[in-house]
Amino acid sequence: MSTQVLQHNLMATYTLWWREIVRFLRQRTRIIGAFGSPVMFWLLIGSGVGHSFNSGATTESVSYIRYFYPGTMLMIVLFTAIFATISIIEDRQVGFLQGVLVAPVSRASIAWGKILGGATLAIVQALVFLIPARLAGVPMPLEQLPLLLAVLVLLSIGLTALGYIIAWRMESVQGFHAIMNLFLLPLWLLSGALFTLDGAFSWLRWIMQLNPVTYGLQVMRYALDPDQTLTTSYPSIPVCLLITAAGTLLLVALAVWMTRQEKV
Amino acid sequence: MVNSRAVRDVISVSGVVYNYGATRALQGLSLSFAQGKISGLLGPNGSGKSTLFKLLTTLASLQEGEITISGLSLREERARIRQKLGVVFQSPALDKKLTVLENLRHQGHLYGLRGADLEQRITRWSKTLGVNERLGETVEKLSGGLQRRVEIAKALLHDPEVLLMDEPTNGLDPIVRHELWRTLKQLQANEAKSIILSTHLMEEAQQCDSLVLIDKGRVVGTGSPDEMVDALGIVLVRIEALTANSLAEKLQQELNLKSTVSENRIRLETSSLASGQALIAQITEKFGTEIQSIGLAKPTLEDVYVARAGHDWRDEEERTTAKKK
Numbered sequence: 001m002s003t004q005v006l007q008h009n010l011m012a013t014y015t016l017w018w019r020e021i022v023r024f025l026r027q028r029t030r031i032i033g034a035f036g037s038p039v040m041f042w043l044l045i046g047s048g049v050g051h052s053f054n055s056g057a058t059t060e061s062v063s064y065i066r067y068f069y070p071g072t073m074l075m076i077v078l079f080t081a082i083f084a085t086i087s088i089i090e091d092r093q094v095g096f097l098q099g100v101l102v103a104p105v106s107r108a109s110i111a112w113g114k115i116l117g118g119a120t121l122a123i124v125q126a127l128v129f130l131i132p133a134r135l136a137g138v139p140m141p142l143e144q145l146p147l148l149l150a151v152l153v154l155l156s157i158g159l160t161a162l163g164y165i166i167a168w169r170m171e172s173v174q175g176f177h178a179i180m181n182l183f184l185l186p187l188w189l190l191s192g193a194l195f196t197l198d199g200a201f202s203w204l205r206w207i208m209q210l211n212p213v214t215y216g217l218q219v220m221r222y223a224l225d226p227d228q229t230l231t232t233s234y235p236s237i238p239v240c241l242l243i244t245a246a247g248t249l250l251l252v253a254l255a256v257w258m259t260r261q262e263k264v
Numbered sequence: 265m266v267n268s269r270a271v272r273d274v275i276s277v278s279g280v281v282y283n284y285g286a287t288r289a290l291q292g293l294s295l296s297f298a299q300g301k302i303s304g305l306l307g308p309n310g311s312g313k314s315t316l317f318k319l320l321t322t323l324a325s326l327q328e329g330e331i332t333i334s335g336l337s338l339r340e341e342r343a344r345i346r347q348k349l350g351v352v353f354q355s356p357a358l359d360k361k362l363t364v365l366e367n368l369r370h371q372g373h374l375y376g377l378r379g380a381d382l383e384q385r386i387t388r389w390s391k392t393l394g395v396n397e398r399l400g401e402t403v404e405k406l407s408g409g410l411q412r413r414v415e416i417a418k419a420l421l422h423d424p425e426v427l428l429m430d431e432p433t434n435g436l437d438p439i440v441r442h443e444l445w446r447t448l449k450q451l452q453a454n455e456a457k458s459i460i461l462s463t464h465l466m467e468e469a470q471q472c473d474s475l476v477l478i479d480k481g482r483v484v485g486t487g488s489p490d491e492m493v494d495a496l497g498i499v500l501v502r503i504e505a506l507t508a509n510s511l512a513e514k515l516q517q518e519l520n521l522k523s524t525v526s527e528n529r530i531r532l533e534t535s536s537l538a539s540g541q542a543l544i545a546q547i548t549e550k551f552g553t554e555i556q557s558i559g560l561a562k563p564t565l566e567d568v569y570v571a572r573a574g575h576d577w578r579d580e581e582e583r584t585t586a587k588k589k
Contacts, residue, residue, distance in 0.1 A: 004376075007376075008376040011373045011374075011376065011378060012373060012374050014373065015369075015370050015373035015374060018370075019359060019362065019370060022361070022362060022366070023359070023361050023362075026361045026402075027361065093355070094355050094356060094357070095353040095354065095355030095356060095357040096357050096358070096359060098321075098323060098351075098353055098357060099351065099353060099357030099371075099418075100374060101323060102321045102322055102323060102346055102349065102351050103346060103371075103374035103375060104343050104344075104346035104347045104375065104376070105374055105376075
């Protein structure tokens, strides 16, 4: 690929990324929903469940609201990333996507623009959610920040790619929501966000161990709150990070491959 | 290598077959569009226009046959062809949350344009299309007509040789439609663009320099609208009757006249004005009480379609609609 072609493709990726950011900032309801819902979810479930049940997650030193904090951050990443890709369905319905697909740019640059756009929104929102961390007693050691950023980047890119793959073949937004409830919500629920791997039934533990998001959350939990990660059911943190990276790579490759198929 | 035909014809389609599973949408389609002209692809819904449009815009791949655009093979040179095409889709391909300027910049970046060059092009085309004073407004605030103009400006930004438009006036009111046509004529005259548009509207097709008539995935007629109408060499007798089907049967049985019926209208062909007048006198005398109105008419493109396709235009649209349901 010549430098000129590469520059052209990078420009296409940039402009599609930029569009995602501008669209988000111009839709106030999306901003309110993106920041408000997870915080509310965290406060209500964190406070309510913590005092009502023993989820197996709490110890004398770790409250449930503190345990649930990384899970809420994962929810922010998952939902922002996935919702950002709904625009693919809308773009196809109104013809915008077709306009992009007839441009003389590589299909990979189109997929990357869209994925990076959604991922950026997810990362920024997750970082904003760091503000109340100390209130919940989450230690968030500064030396762990690079690890947190790394796993946030991987999870955000991977989950946006997952949303992209689902949205690419979808005919309607309603269908997308149905898939989300059936597939994406369990992906979050069975990641260790709400209850620990150790405390789950054995069949559930198997499913949780097969869920790649579980390992991303474990890294996130370790980066935010190292005291919580003293469990024997998970591989080491570097292995968890590696699994997350491999999953992300696979999903992005699949998203690019699908974009190269001509079905529009 | 560019042959002489490719220079004259900006797009050449030869023996193109396209299937959606077991359904054949294009049946060995062969046609060409001349350089520097406004060419129309006319056909009812479901005739194969959209499939051909998808092929020409590179959204679908060729299955059988060949297409050359500006002398380049669509099979081998898709990337170079994309640079030569400006595409206006039937649905608005603008981001309504972005301003006109942002939409144009976005498009420019997709076509490898940036910096001063891009800004100059935006200024030029927004002025040409009359949207230069609305650059700062979000697209959702613009009228349908203005949005269409922005789309055309967007499609022309990279200075394509060919402007492909899929039913460009769809959903626009008659005044805006008229304005858009004036813009297209100016583009052709001043910018020497080859404009190819698909349409199912007769009045729109009438304004094209040349037409390709398409039916069930095959070409049934080509030429300028006037040429095609004149080539029919007929004068029409049009009758309106409440019981059109029954009257048509009587015309066949009693006067041996073959006609076509559409809703409450009967259409008869005759060879000259004189024979048409004689026919009117004869029909009025015999069936005057059943007739609401009768008169002579010059054939239209719809008549050309009926003559070439062998069936009524509306029948085809209704068949397609029913199939979709």
